[in-house]
Amino acid sequence: MHLGVLFPSSQLTVWADSPVGSHIALESFTHLARTAERGCFDFLILADHPRQAEHLGEFFELGVAGEPDQITLLSAVAASTSHLGLVATVNATFNEPFDIARRLSTLDRLSGGRAGWNVVTTSDAATGANFRRGGYLPHADRYRRAAEFVDVTRKIWAGGRFEHHGPQFSVSGEFAAPPSPQGTPLMLQAGMSEQGREFGAAYADVVYSGCKGEAGRAFYRDLRPRFARHGRTPKVMPGVSFVLGDSPEEARENARAARLQEVCPRRALWYLERFWGRDLSTCDPDGPLPDLDPDLTTAPDPVARATRIEKWRALAAEQRLSIRELVLKLTDPKPFTGTPRQVAAAMDDYVRGGGSDGFILVPRSAPRGLDEFVAKVVPELRDRGALRPEYSATTLRGHLGS
Ligand SMILES: Cc1cc2nc3c(=O)[nH]c(=O)nc-3n(C[C@H](O)[C@H](O)[C@H](O)COP(=O)(O)O)c2cc1C
Structure with missing residues (x-):
């Protein structure tokens, strides 16, 4: 199975938990990244929050930490890791293709071919106020713009002179960044509407979904004919959480206690x-x-x-x-809950049953929220032959086989 890990949101963090550390210190990002690399994960992914969350017109007080820039952070993490993929979520609604092409290409070069781009459209109107384009686009237009955004970016990545004239972008020029190992960073897509699914089928290497369990299986069933129509085989990886215990009862108690703290x-x-x-x-x-x-x-x-x-x-x-x-x-995140062996078995069964191609794990806290998983569940997954014992490739595309 393929595994990614999302650096968890400060807004969901229970700050009173003793293992919780800084959500902005570089060491927190490198700790989580190195832990994931010990488990031979495919990638670390950072979310995109260009605007502080608001609540009834005020800054949301749980967003206390602020929202650092994800591409900059991943460039720093690249220096203390060697194989782990580094995926930046970047929205296609407010940015410009040339700028994003250049920054992701540079990340790919600095990291030796480990860059990925999670293309999102952003459903948050307030974010638009930060940008020249302002406001926020109707839903279908966001995906039209995203498709053209990716088309333009690919033309730019092809190297040399580029020229594009379409409804959203009219650009021409010369791509000045040096060539990068992957050429085109791995593409992820997160958005689950009809248009989101079509966009993912046409463009993504990995569909990052929000549904798990039976809903996740249905989601994958819906995607398969779309993938076939486009002649593509993207991987599907839902975001999931997990709660471990030494016994099934202890895990259930831990899960219940965690939920009561969170809510x-x-x-x-x-x-x-x-x-x-x-x-x-x-x-x-x-x-x-x-x-x-x-x-x-x-x-x-x-x-x-x-x-x-x-x-x-x-x-x-x-x-x-x-x-x-x-x-x-x-808000029940329906975590995989149990002993390390039970959690490994449940994840493995889900993938073997065609529910997904792997998971993007969302630990409860940073920086140590993945430690126990890698120490205890990863060996179980390896024993089952579900997870690579070591990296066999050096690029992110190599890890995903895409
Ligand atoms: C799993 C998942 C993760 C997402 N992460 C982000 C993010 O970090 N930043 C962001 O602006 N939007 C994020 N989105 C929002 C999507 O970009 C999209 O705007 C939203 O889901 C609405 O599109 P849809 O109607 O196709 O689902 C995420 C969506 C999903 C499903």
Whole structure:
């Protein structure tokens, strides 16, 4: 199976956990990267957050750490690793192809062919205010722009003179960056709508999906004919979390305790406030859903938002759920839970059963959230013949066979 690891978001981190360290120090990134490299993972991936998260018009206080630039960070991580792929999430909505082509090509060169690009479109309107193009594009236009963005970038990477005139970009020039080992960095795609799936089938080497379990299997079944239509065979790797224990019971207890920490009473209210568009701090998190109507004036799609809230009201009423219990249910990451052997078996079975080609692991915390997995689950995966015992290639494309 193929394995990646995502540096976890500071907004989901339980800061009170004792192993939690800095989310901005270079040592945190290098520690996670080196741990993944010991496990012969395919890549480390960093998310793209060009704007601090906001909450009811204020900076979200859990985004305390700030959001460092991912390509710069990966260049630094390249110096303390030798084989691990380095994937930067970069949005195609607000950037410019030439700039991204140059920076990713440089990362590829500095790292000896280990660069990857997770192409996203960004569904966050506030982000647009940072950029010249401003605002934010209608959904379908975001994918039209992304496709043309990648087309232009590939023309630039082909080297020498480039020329492109289309609806989104009109550029010509000379690519000045030196040639890079992979030529074209590995492409990932994360976005699950109809347009997102088509874009992934046409362009991606790896589809980074958000669904697991039965939903993940259905997602892959839906993608296969799309891949065939494009004559391509991208890998599918869902983002998953894991909770380990020395016994099955201990793992379940650890998982339950972790969830209660993550969805503490205050976070449960924050979660609902994002959808209600209102201050709900006077509500009791262990009480029923707010009677208050949501304020949908700033919602990107008010009709969809209202429908979703009605569904939650019905679910909470039917199962007699408090606010916190509802949020626990809605945000359940369904982690692989068990002893190292059980977790290895469950992951292996899922891949062998055609559910995915591997996983992008999302540890609960940085920098040490992957330590136990690599120490205990990786040997089990190797014993099962599910994971490479050592790297057989030096480039990221080499690891993925693409
Ligand atoms: C697993 C996953 C990871 C994503 N990571 C990011 C990210 O780091 N930054 C970002 O701006 N958007 C990210 N996105 C958002 C997508 O780019 C996209 O804008 C969003 O999912 C809406 O597209 P869709 O309707 O096709 O799903 C991610 C999406 C998924 C599914």
